[in-house]
Amino acid sequence: IVITRKVILIIECKNLYGNITVNNQGDFTRTIQFGKRYHKEGIYSPITQNQRHLDMIKEKRRNTKGLLTKAIFEHYFDDTYKSVVVLANPKTIIDMKYAPKDIKSKIVKVDGLNSYIKRLNDESRNENMSDKQMKELADFFLQSSIPNTTDYTAKYQLEVNEEKTVTVKEEPIQNTYFDSIENSPVYKALKDYRYKQSVKEKIKPYFIFNNAQLEEIIKTNPQTLEELKSIKGFGDAKCLKYGKDILMILEDY
Structure with a gap:
């Protein structure tokens, strides 16, 4: 989670390998070359995966609002909370020629992340948050983070x-x-x-x-x-x- 003056980014970082293609339905496919052979397989959509994170955050934040502020929060949620998938592997080749515009706008290579964040802030119509507001938001997320204490080793x-x-x-x-x-x-x-x-x-x-x-x-x-x-x-x-x-x-x- 990256909190900026105007937007909050939920970043899903992926170290994908192979050649990635996103079709016009938003499906992700990976192609791997092995000698003269090519192996193609479908992979989980990181866009869908990150949407689950957004849904969870929306639910958590909604529960902290009053009746009136809850309606305002839900109305402007998509303007404030932004999903972005960052491709960490510099060798990854991704073909988004036929991908829906909404998906193209949510995928960026790691070396373009800084400029991506700056562009989101420049294009946002939201008012700037104060240092106090940003810290309160950060503290909320930290306090909401609950470590998984399940002991799996007994079974395995x-x-x-x-x-x-x-x-x-x-x-x-x-x-x-x-x-x-x-x-x-x-x-x-x-x-x-x-x-x-x-x-x-x-x-x-x-x-x-x-x-x-x-x-x-x-x-x-x-x-x-x-x-x-x-x-x-x-x-x-x-x-x-x-x-x-x-x-x-x-x-x-």
């Missing part, structure tokens, strides 16, 4: 122990398309899948599989669930839950 203690104790012997990987496992598209695809699943299930990514297991998946390249089970940490339950998705990703590469 076995995986946590494995994460701390497992060691993998590093071996050079020979491949004409990438210089290391971490730089390979399949590594990034598996890591992206792990992240999305962790968000969906509200758990830590390494509960699904840790980095050592991720590398082992790529090195062994299992073709069946039985072969996947040979990797330490992948029992029947985990293979049943994630196995088919992992095998499909491997098949793509």
Whole structure:
């Protein structure tokens, strides 16, 4: 959250990789080149994700208003609170040629963020907030921030122990398309899948599989669930839950 004199920015920062295309429906698609092959996949819209943040903030702030000021607040909310998606990866290429104007206006590369904020302030018709008003608003957001104290380790203690104790012997990987496992598209695809699943299930990514297991998946390249089970940490339950998705990703590469 960035509080300026005239507008309040809700910034969703994304370290996206690959070539990103936004179509005329506002859908996001990523294309990754692997040698002479191209892999295309849909990705979650960061615009939609940030809209949820705006909705939550609107609800929190609305509850602090009286009946009259609540109506005024709701009327001018979109003029004051601005959603912006910042692309942090300088190598990201994004094609918004056919994207709706409303989406184009909410996406900016990291090196253009300062000028973007300045332009929003210059174009805003809102009155300047005082230092006192800005601080009161900042204090409200800080006080509303509640840390998540849920202890997930009790349920996943076995995986946590494995994460701390497992060691993998590093071996050079020979491949004409990438210089290391971490730089390979399949590594990034598996890591992206792990992240999305962790968000969906509200758990830590390494509960699904840790980095050592991720590398082992790529090195062994299992073709069946039985072969996947040979990797330490992948029992029947985990293979049943994630196995088919992992095998499909491997098949793509």
